[in-house]
Amino acid sequence: MATPPLTLMAVHAHPDDEVLGTGGLLARSAAEGVRTVLVTCTGGEQGDAPGGIKPGEAGHDPAAVAALRRTELAASAKLLAIDHVELLGYRDSGMAGWDGNGDPLAFTNVPVADAAARVAELMERYRPQVVVTYDENGGYGHPDHIQAHRAAVAAAEATGIPDKLYYTAVPRSGVRAMFEQARAAGIDMGADLPDDFGVPDELITTVLDVAVHADTKRDALLAHASQRDSVFLLGLPEEIQRMVFSFEAFTRATSRVAAPDAEDDVFAGLRS
16 A cells, blocks of 8 residues: 655645745745645735735726736746645635625635635545644734634644644744844834734744745745735845745644654654
């Protein structure tokens, strides 16, 4: 009987979310022969339309935005060598406080059990040993990120399939380093970030060196061209971008296998 391949599943909210927190992990895993699966929960309808037109402004067509973002997602997935992209097709809720939050069809208003059942079906199909999603705050409070977290965690618990579950994390020390380097380059970064922005370093369990995939990660982000104005990193000098894109951090939420306190591989304990 053939041994199932090592499989990584990333559960994200919108097209382009796959890049910043897990683009390096996805590219690195593919290069190592791991099968990669991306689950994108919404169509990204609340993103910018061509020309930077915002939701609610004249000329913003949510259906057209979603269609464009599907095309951009396909280009990004190809660059990151993602094997399977699964689109759940829920409606983008928009940022916290936006009018889109009130749409009864918005992802944030879908019963968690319903969304979790669809993610669970994909876990049954692909049998991922490792699943990655957001933490309980969705990283920064985005309603769709929080809902994706809830659905992924519920699916993992219901199926019992993943051996390890991780949450994406932005280490506070990394944020400080980026701000310091930007200011040293004469870039106005505005007000200081709140002291509680990002994840305390002592809670980070896993840091991946993805420097060899930094250019690929940047190219994948650029593939989401319609949303470029919303990604401030792309406006920073190349050396700062490379610093940011060269590592990714995670907190290990659950594991059925023995793993070191400080990992450099999400598949630690699973490789034969």
